[in-house]
Amino acid sequence: MKGHPEEGLLQAYLDGEVSESEHVRVAGHLMGCAACNRTLDELGGLAAIAGSALAALETRRPDVEAARWRVRREAATRRRRAEATGWGAGLRRRVAVAASFFLLFGVGVAAAMPGSPLRSWWDAREPAGSPVVSAASAPEDAAGPTEVGVGLELRDGALDVAFSAVPAGVGIEVTLVDGDRAAVFAPEGAHFETGSGRIHVEVGTVRVEAGSVRVEIPRNSINGVVRVNEAIYLEVVAGDLSFPGPPPSTTGDVIRFEVPAAGTPGGTDG
Amino acid sequence: MNFDELFDDLYPGLHRYCARLSADADVAEDVAQEAFVRLLERKVQGEPARLRAWLFKVATHLIRDQVKIRENRWRLLEENPVLPHAHAPPDEVVERREREGMARRALDSLDERDRTLLLMREEGFAYREMAEAVGVQSTSVGTLLARARRRFGKAVEEIEGESLKERIHEGAS
Numbered sequence: 286m287k288g289h290p291e292e293g294l295l296q297a298y299l300d301g302e303v304s305e306s307e308h309v310r311v312a313g314h315l316m317g318c319a320a321c322n323r324t325l326d327e328l329g330g331l332a333a334i335a336g337s338a339l340a341a342l343e344t345r346r347p348d349v350e351a352a353r354w355r356v357r358r359e360a361a362t363r364r365r366r367a368e369a370t371g372w373g374a375g376l377r378r379r380v381a382v383a384a385s386f387f388l389l390f391g392v393g394v395a396a397a398m399p400g401s402p403l404r405s406w407w408d409a410r411e412p413a414g415s416p417v418v419s420a421a422s423a424p425e426d427a428a429g430p431t432e433v434g435v436g437l438e439l440r441d442g443a444l445d446v447a448f449s450a451v452p453a454g455v456g457i458e459v460t461l462v463d464g465d466r467a468a469v470f471a472p473e474g475a476h477f478e479t480g481s482g483r484i485h486v487e488v489g490t491v492r493v494e495a496g497s498v499r500v501e502i503p504r505n506s507i508n509g510v511v512r513v514n515e516a517i518y519l520e521v522v523a524g525d526l527s528f529p530g531p532p533p534s535t536t537g538d539v540i541r542f543e544v545p546a547a548g549t550p551g552g553t554d555g
Numbered sequence: 556m557n558f559d560e561l562f563d564d565l566y567p568g569l570h571r572y573c574a575r576l577s578a579d580a581d582v583a584e585d586v587a588q589e590a591f592v593r594l595l596e597r598k599v600q601g602e603p604a605r606l607r608a609w610l611f612k613v614a615t616h617l618i619r620d621q622v623k624i625r626e627n628r629w630r631l632l633e634e635n636p637v638l639p640h641a642h643a644p645p646d647e648v649v650e651r652r653e654r655e656g657m658a659r660r661a662l663d664s665l666d667e668r669d670r671t672l673l674l675m676r677e678e679g680f681a682y683r684e685m686a687e688a689v690g691v692q693s694t695s696v697g698t699l700l701a702r703a704r705r706r707f708g709k710a711v712e713e714i715e716g717e718s719l720k721e722r723i724h725e726g727a728s
């Protein structure tokens with residue numbers, strides 16, 4: 286070996302990631318080179334520091350069983366969705382899927398599913414049979430302390446969400462979620478009005494932080510609209526999504542709109 | 556090995572990796588599960604070790620996207636910090652949280668590739684698999700890993716030094 290081996294090669298040597306011939310060469314060099322031995326020691330020390338520091342990063346112990354169920358269910362939903370073609374087939378299948386969801390994931394089970402900020406306060410809702418709608422402050426650790434959420438059960442898969450007095454520039458985030466419940470989150474102080482399958486939120490003059498106007502709609506919704514300042518931003522017809530309002534940006538299951546300025550369709554009121 | 560066995564075997568490790576990489580418990584759960592959903596969806600086949608590498612690679616890419624989505628939320632939470640409980644936690648809990656906070660800050664000071672390399676090596680992956688996850692040649696992983704560890708070590712040292720100084724300062728006042 287001409288000169289000292291590069292640091293990367295010493296690191297690979299340390300990690301057992303070199304070929305046999307490289308191993309022989311590096312080992313041979315190390316026999317007579319104090320400088321490289323020092324580097325090797327240093328690399329070993331750095332690995333130990335990294336190991337013990339990273340071990341301090343505690344992580345919540347996952348519920349493996351619930352996670353496995355969720356994965357299987359999600360994979361099955363997507364398979365069915367991919368299989369469904371055309372309007373009629375899509376609708377029928379969606380109804381079937383929604384029905385089986387209801388049977389499998391009755392009240393409580395769906396709420397216990399991880400991944401939704403709703404899960405910790407669904408349980409606190411009125412039992413089935415009482416008013417469809419409930420409002421509660423979202424728990425601080427889930428959604429920030431200044432947010433209020435309203436949950437809504439779909440009526441025959443239908444849903445109507447309307448926002449009014451939303452200032453220009455505010456982002457509205459729609460997330461497709463599992464289960465059969467919709468939810469709307471808005472800054473504290475917004476005025477909520479609810480009815481069967483319907484939520485109306487007057488955002489008004491409350492301070493709107495980015496990302497704090499959010500809608501969660503079940504991915505199995507059959508029919509529905511999300512309206513902003515009287516313009517339809519999102520429409521679900523027979524389970525298919527369309528966006529007649531301002532063009533959204535989409536990342537996975539998250540669809541984002543920005544309220545345009547006054548004078549443009551869907552823009553600020555007045 | 557059937558899917559359920561594979562899942563039960565690999566999920567906890569993948570979840571831990573995602574939690575460390577994303578620093579967000581919700582993202583970790585979503586991403587670790589999404590990786591498995593895609594495994595089923597795409598009917599990926601192979602030895603458990605290969606499937607494991609595939610899952611980690613997919614999760615690494617998903618976190619890259621997810622982190623951008625959550626940035627706003629983090630900012631919100633930072634501006635409205637959750638108030639501590641009224642009763643003080645025991646000293647050992649405080650100390651553990653401090654250690655964790657320091658490790659987190661040190662990790663956050665690295666760029667995404669360094670973080671990924673560090674954490675994947677910690678989960679026992681080979682250079683070849685790490686190279687694939689971050690999109691570099693296998694032959695450069697040794698160099699990149701050594702550099703990442705050096706940066707991380709330096710950050711840990713600095714952060715520990717700061718916290719020590721703070722404590723001395725507090726003690727003096």
Ligand SMILES: [Zn+2]
Nearest residue numbers: 289290318321
């Ligand atoms: Zn040398």
